[in-house]
Amino acid sequence: MSDQPEITIRDLTVGYGREPVLHGLSATFPRGRMTAVVGPNGSGKSTLLGVIAGVLRPAAGSVERATSSSPAFVAQRSAVSDSLPISVRDTVSMGRWAHRGPWRRLTAQDRAVVEECMARLELLPLAARRLGSLSGGQRQRALLAQGLAQESELLLLDEPGAGLDAEARRLITEALENTKALGTTVVQVTHDFAEAMRADHCLVLHDGQLTAAGAPGDVLTPQVLEKVWGIRSLP
Numbered sequence: 001m002s003d004q005p006e007i008t009i010r011d012l013t014v015g016y017g018r019e020p021v022l023h024g025l026s027a028t029f030p031r032g033r034m035t036a037v038v039g040p041n042g043s044g045k046s047t048l049l050g051v052i053a054g055v056l057r058p059a060a061g062s063v064e065r066a067t068s069s070s071p072a073f074v075a076q077r078s079a080v081s082d083s084l085p086i087s088v089r090d091t092v093s094m095g096r097w098a099h100r101g102p103w104r105r106l107t108a109q110d111r112a113v114v115e116e117c118m119a120r121l122e123l124l125p126l127a128a129r130r131l132g133s134l135s136g137g138q139r140q141r142a143l144l145a146q147g148l149a150q151e152s153e154l155l156l157l158d159e160p161g162a163g164l165d166a167e168a169r170r171l172i173t174e175a176l177e178n179t180k181a182l183g184t185t186v187v188q189v190t191h192d193f194a195e196a197m198r199a200d201h202c203l204v205l206h207d208g209q210l211t212a213a214g215a216p217g218d219v220l221t222p223q224v225l226e227k228v229w230g231i232r233s234l235p
């Protein structure tokens with residue numbers, strides 16, 4: 001495991017109103033590795049991801065990054081409206097704006113990255129379809145391809161496999177493994193324990209606090225499962 005953290009969080013407190021959702025949370029995310037963030041509904045996982053992505057401001061504490069590129073953030077719900085007449089290829093191409101700016105023409109290299117990311121998620125047959133006409137799972141793959149196309153040093157994903165069939169989940173797992181192999185730090189929020197067990201590092205959130213952190217096999221112990229989820233063993 002790389003000793004160097006890509007992200008270091010210190011004493012983070014975040015809330016939406018007066019009540020904090022995360023309370024004095026400190027954690028590190030190893031560089032070039034996959035970290036799974038797990039915890040029950042409402043434990044603060046998406047909030048933590050939003051702070052790392054820079055879309056939420058902490059009330060107190062700090063988030064430090066080792067690298068400077070803006071993170072690629074694949075949120076649970078996309079900001080792209082269904083009514084926009086935007087194709088799957090356009091959606092994935094938007095991932096290159098981080099490099100090119102929205103109004104500059106894509107280079108041949110940009111277009112090659114877009115095609116490659118669509119191919120990895122088996123989106124080429126859907127490339128010309130309107131994003132708004134896709135099924136939930138197809139749309140989720142398109143948004144993930146957009147995140148991959150950004151080629152950021154940090155990829156943040158909020159439940160990328162939620163609601164997807166086994167084949168789509170396999171494609172996503174493979175795509176994330178490939179991305180990690182290229183040196184990207186991947187952080188994914190998940191409710192899928194099998195996915196969490198495949199990660200290099202695991203953070204368990206409970207009621208806005210960090211209950212455990214470390215190798216998944218070391219943190220998803222019967223004691224932690226019982227305390228956090230009220231279950232005795234992994235489902």
Ligand SMILES: Nc1ncnc2c1ncn2[C@@H]1O[C@H](COP(=O)(O)OP(=O)(O)OP(=O)(O)O)[C@@H](O)[C@H]1O
Binds near residue numbers: 042043046
């Ligand atoms: N925009 C918001 N405004 C007010 N409260 C919010 C907002 N978003 C989340 N919360 C609250 O913050 C708490 C943590 O929510 P968060 O979405 O971070 O949890 P989560 O662990 O990602 O949950 P889930 O597994 O259900 O996605 C919850 O109590 C939630 O109601």
